[in-house]
Amino acid sequence: MTIQDLLGYVDIRGNGAILIGENFTIDGFYRRPIHVITHAHADHLGGLNESVKYVESIIATPATVELILELGYVLNSNSSRQLFRLKTYPLHYFERYMYNGEILELLPVEHIIGAAQILIETKNTVIGYTGDFKLGDETLVIEDPDILIMESTYGDPEYRRPFKDEVEDIFLDIVEYGLREFGRVYIYGYHGKLQEAMKILRERGVMAPFIMPNKIYRITRIAEKYGYVIGEYYNSNTREGREAMRDGYYIFFDHMVKARRRRLNGSTYNIVLSGWEFKQPARMIDDYTWLVALSDHADFDELIEYVERSNPKIIVLDASREGSPKPLARELTRRGFKVYILPGAGELA
Ligand SMILES: [Zn+2]
Incomplete structure (x- = not known):
């Protein structure tokens, strides 16, 4: 032919x-x-x-x-x-x-x-x-x-990421630091990417409860149904969700469009997940926010x-x-x- x-x-x-x-x-x-x-x-x-x-x-x-x-x-x-x-x-x-x-x-x-x-x-x-x-x-x-x-x-x-094998380690380090120093870590990303991040954190032993708004919660349920192991995650609009947030120690997952309104007063530590980053696995964009090059x-x-x-x-x-x-x-x-x-x-x- x-x-x-x-x-x-x-x-x-x-x-x-x-x-x-x-x-x-x-x-x-x-x-x-x-x-x-x-x-x-x-x-x-x-x-x-x-x-x-x-x-x-x-x-x-x-x-x-x-x-x-x-x-x-x-x-x-x-x-x-x-x-x-x-x-x-x-x-x-x-x-x-x-x-x-x-x-x-x-x-x-x-x-x-x-x-x-x-x-x-x-x-x-x-x-x-x-x-x-x-x-x-x-x-x-x-x-x-x-x-x-x-x-x-x-x-x-x-568009090369020579550091791609290190991204998950650095992501974990930033999350653990945020939990230790601030208690509340906010992670912003797109649907699908957020669930990927949840999976990575659980695989690497992060135990803090995951909190998320309704839509992300429902997508996470689908992810779990098809094999992602996530565990202990809550819809922020429910009583269980509010209770899990009460002691100020949790990871909140939110959609990328909300990142613009993230808190910059030291009450949370923020991570924005972005694929378009080629110089380094992560960089600080302000005192309380990291951009992490977690690409799909x-x-x-x-x-x-x-x-x-x-x-x-x-x-x-x-x-x-x-x-x-x-x-x-x-x-x-x-x-x-x-x-x-x-x-x-x-x-x-
Ligand atoms: Zn795609």
Whole structure:
């Protein structure tokens, strides 16, 4: 099969829809029978309100399905929520789903709760899509596909985190210091990232109660249902929550948008979780606040490492989302890979 033949099986639209084979659209709306969702981040949920009206089925992991309903910001009416429930087919990792001779499989990946990679077999061709990912023990590298479609969030050599293995240690040190000196530690981040932080702290033996507002509490319950071990966490709007806060020794988790209104009078110690930090694992932004570089994306070196281990015949980089596909394409081309950037002319990099 020629490169041109292979490229006939893949396209990426300007709205972020990734088309694979003849029947599947991934992470964006397109008039195709099956809409697959890799994970519950907003930039991968585009067009869902239209999609529920047209597609035959929507496929995602059970955790992602629950998160989409809980987060609520993509299904804007009762009828689209209803249609979503009707058309959703929760698919577990490694389960195979067949449609018109094409086979879909979801593979585990480290990103947020429920996140999956996509593997599709169509007409003797194997096509993988990483979705968003970071490299870690749970990320299964798709080996020897004909085409690998990859994210490129940190696709620029400037986006390297040589310190990434130390971030969790430093995060723990800051939290423990905050608990010891201030009693109250406030951690700000996005949905998914917050639960990741909770999991890390518990794995490393932090015992303080976790307090959080209702929405974060409900997402944490979903995380726990799908395998995160968190324990002792409370909804701040309940009696139990208020009681757990009474002696002033706890960790409060709140959404990133609240970080602007954090307290800077020494009554709390604050941590903001941000992926966009490449110089050091953590830095102080004022007397009472740390920025910690806890990322859920592969950095430049990990993107390259994934491709080296995967060894695809062709790489397609997603340029429809925030990222730096061009420098990544240059480096991969230098290493002897055949790289295309889509959408665009599909030009050879
Ligand atoms: Zn994501």
